[in-house]
Amino acid sequence: MTRVCVVGAGAAGLCAARHLLVTPGVIQVDVLEQSGALGGTWVYTENVGYDDFGLPIHTSMYKSLRTNLPKEIMGFPDFPVPESEKSYLPAKDMLAFLQLYADRNGVTKHIKFRQHVQLIIPKAGPKNELWDVTYKDLGTGVSVTNEYDYVFVCNGHYNTPFIPNIPGLKKFEGDVMHSHDYRVPEIFTGKRVLVIGAGPSGMDIAFEITRVTTKVILSHHLKEEPKSEFPDNLVLKPDVVKLDGKKATFADGTEDEVDVVFLSTGYLYNFPFLHESCDIVVEDNCVEPLYKHLVNIHHPTMCFIGVPYYVCAFSMFDLQVRYYVRSMTGVFKLPSSKEMIQHWEEEKLERAARGYTKRQAHMMGPDQERYYASLACEADTDNLPSVITKIREESSLRFLHNIQSYRQDVYKIIDDDTYEIISNGKKEIIC
DSSP: OEEEEEEOOSHHHHHHHHHHTTSTTEEEEEEEOSSSSSOGGGOOOSOOSBOTTSOBOOOOOOTTOBOSSOGGGTSBTTBOOOOOSOSSOBHHHHHHHHHHHHHHTTOGGGEEOSEEEEEEEEEOOSSSOEEEEEEEETTTOOEEEEEESEEEEOOOSSSSBOOOOOTTGGGOSSEEEEGGGOOOGGGGTTOEEEEEOOSHHHHHHHHHHTTTOSEEEEEOOOSSOOOOOOOTTEEEEOOEEEEETTEEEETTSOEEEOSEEEEOOOBOOOOTTBOGGGOOEEETTEEESEETTTEETTSTTEEESSOOBSSOHHHHHHHHHHHHHHHHTTSSOOOOHHHHHHHHHHHHHHHHHTTOOGGGTTBOGGGHHHHHHHHHHHHTOOOOOHHHHHHHHHHHHHHHHOTTTGGGOEEEEOSSSOEEEEETTEEEEEO
């Protein structure tokens, strides 16, 4: 007679609900969504700042966004993105896909829209720890508190901007904005723009705004210099050392005058609804203590879906949910708190020895296959096929070195290990 609260109706929350609804013994699944629509970060709105209820706008979606990974690796293991001629899709197509996924799996009717989660607090139950979840109906202004056996935290991590500590940034005499608030390039018409950060969004937006700006400076610390051919009005620079007035000084000693500092510097994990007794701490963007980047070690009836990044996101959500649900139903037993803490501490030390910083605690990239395998093995469930990580690595390299045309590539998965790519009219089979 298990009751479950799912926080958020983005891809992770929808995936959690889809599996929970077919789990024996689960009699209640409430998906609490703050906005009026499902889809999380895939929902586009022209609004920035705060919504009509005084809450921060969640989505960071800009108008022209197309996926930076091919659709062939963006579906769920049991629910792929529908076939189409192109591999790289506009955001509206991904949103439509999530709506289809929710509808087909009976999830949509379990979503409570415009519900602002205010407080989640653990409490003792007759047999197991329970959770009190307080949430406010934004339409009526009425708050209620419901009791649950499990909590799935699925609120995403692309909504709270990270602002770096750059000397002079607070006194910069031009405009400063974060990519979270970017929607269309026209706001930069005729301006000199310094883009700080060369992740997928930073590179994509820097390239897009060159058509309206006087000059774009892309400041980065990539280990490998991008081989892409950029427009003449885009130049690459190393890290910004300081800002003074409208002047930017870079690590190589060069200087340049700019009108706008555009921060594409990533996001912070943020769980403002968790009471301190949940024993979850976010420090230097490391969420801890989590076992397998997933289970709240001190309160294992709470899990966090989607914390790792540089992953095959939707597939990883599915594997994480399957792992956790199998622990709920007794297919396998989670280690003791002491054992989970030991695992977490050993993992941090091992990653630090390989050069990862604390801020990179949840970064996967080349570690993702090992992470997927560890979840699948412990839970005795199907692992993700290697072909999806192969395509992710290939497409990410093509993005870095051919930003102008990589989205014209077309992929096709042949089997669990092999895929086909058509690029510039040439077909190649890769194992």
